[in-house]
Amino acid sequence: MASHKSPQPSQLSKWHRPKKTAFDLPWADIKVLDLSIFGSEEGKKRLVEELRDAVHNTGFFSLTGTGFTEEEVQRQYDIAQGFFANPHDAKSRPEYKCDFATGNYFGYREIYEKTIMGTDVRDNVELYNIAKFTPHNESEVRHPWFEPYNVEIEAFSRKAIEVAAKVFELFALMLELPPDYFSSKHLYNDASDDHLRYMSYRPRSAEDDAKVQNTWSRAHTDFGSLTLLWSQNVAGLQIKTGGGEWRYVPPVDGGIICNVGDTMDFWSASYLKSTTHRVVRPPPDQLDGNRLGLFYFVRPGNDVDIKPAPSPLLKRLGLVAENQEDAEPVTGLQYVRERVKNYHNHADYGDRKGQHFQVGSLKIVDEAD
Numbered sequence: 001m002a003s004h005k006s007p008q009p010s011q012l013s014k015w016h017r018p019k020k021t022a023f024d025l026p027w028a029d030i031k032v033l034d035l036s037i038f039g040s041e042e043g044k045k046r047l048v049e050e051l052r053d054a055v056h057n058t059g060f061f062s063l064t065g066t067g068f069t070e071e072e073v074q075r076q077y078d079i080a081q082g083f084f085a086n087p088h089d090a091k092s093r094p095e096y097k098c099d100f101a102t103g104n105y106f107g108y109r110e111i112y113e114k115t116i117m118g119t120d121v122r123d124n125v126e127l128y129n130i131a132k133f134t135p136h137n138e139s140e141v142r143h144p145w146f147e148p149y150n151v152e153i154e155a156f157s158r159k160a161i162e163v164a165a166k167v168f169e170l171f172a173l174m175l176e177l178p179p180d181y182f183s184s185k186h187l188y189n190d191a192s193d194d195h196l197r198y199m200s201y202r203p204r205s206a207e208d209d210a211k212v213q214n215t216w217s218r219a220h221t222d223f224g225s226l227t228l229l230w231s232q233n234v235a236g237l238q239i240k241t242g243g244g245e246w247r248y249v250p251p252v253d254g255g256i257i258c259n260v261g262d263t264m265d266f267w268s269a270s271y272l273k274s275t276t277h278r279v280v281r282p283p284p285d286q287l288d289g290n291r292l293g294l295f296y297f298v299r300p301g302n303d304v305d306i307k308p309a310p311s312p313l314l315k316r317l318g319l320v321a322e323n324q325e326d327a328e329p330v331t332g333l334q335y336v337r338e339r340v341k342n343y344h345n346h347a348d349y350g351d352r353k354g355q356h357f358q359v360g361s362l363k364i365v366d367e368a369d
Helices: 041-057 070-084 144-174 206-211 262-267 312-316 332-344
Strands: 031-034 060-064 107-109 125-131 195-201 215-220 226-230 237-240 246-248 256-260 277-280 291-298 355-359 362-366
Touching: 031 041, 041 060, 041 144, 070 144, 070 195, 070 291, 125 144, 144 195, 144 226, 144 291, 262 332
Parallel strands: 031 060
Antiparallel strands: 060 256, 107 125, 125 195, 195 291, 215 277, 226 256, 226 291, 237 246, 237 277, 355 362
């Protein structure tokens, strides 16, 4: 097997953040939570109520005061840009690609590999998902190009989990559970399908986009517990409001956009609701380059049971039964792998609106349209 030479860190080109759009778009009202007040009891109480309001109104929220520096985030975007600049055949070799047949989402997702909505238009996103750097993942796919940057990538990923742990503590307090109820189920060193993601959308022609209703990523909910998206300026991410309207998620300088995923929805008996979202063609003044994204997807531990939590609040509200602890368990790995396989292991991203997906006693309606 021919080796692929990795560049030295000093050779990375600087990623330049695109300018914000000048178009007046229908923006969603996204609450911004300042985690710098997390250290005090009063600060936590305030954050819990702000978060409660956010997850009940939009399901999305932004975090500031996270401890990430501008330089740390810039470096990850530089790495992402550097990887996607590689020749196609260097990225898409079979040994580096996601194994959707088994529900494994680690590695490279091919661009232009699938069609959309039964048309001849090709999917315009490519991505690379990097598994946690733990002994459990020693056999998982690792593209050699990233080797010079693994120490930085691991440090960034571990810091992402530290931010997520604060959000999980706020969720636990909201549901009147022990503070570490959720964070203890999402530890970096435990086996899980967590991953850091680099993602790039390439612009399509207006003609092709019109064939697929300007869809760049069809409407969906996220599969894990919590999604972290480092705020970027290219408009396109939209959330579906309770009234069925689509509104754009606004960029927040220095912030991280977050949303609840399916497994947190299950744990909370939908008190914390996984919000439907999509990506659409950006406005005209943002179509001259790739739309580059940086994410961390937090998944529950492989062996963690994700049925509804024994929350006093949920019991008072009648959302869970007193004996719910006796229900058949569904593990984090079981749910996430089956969901990935169901969603991605086919040749066309077609219409799935209203379809049901179920594992054990846990069921969701796939609202993709």
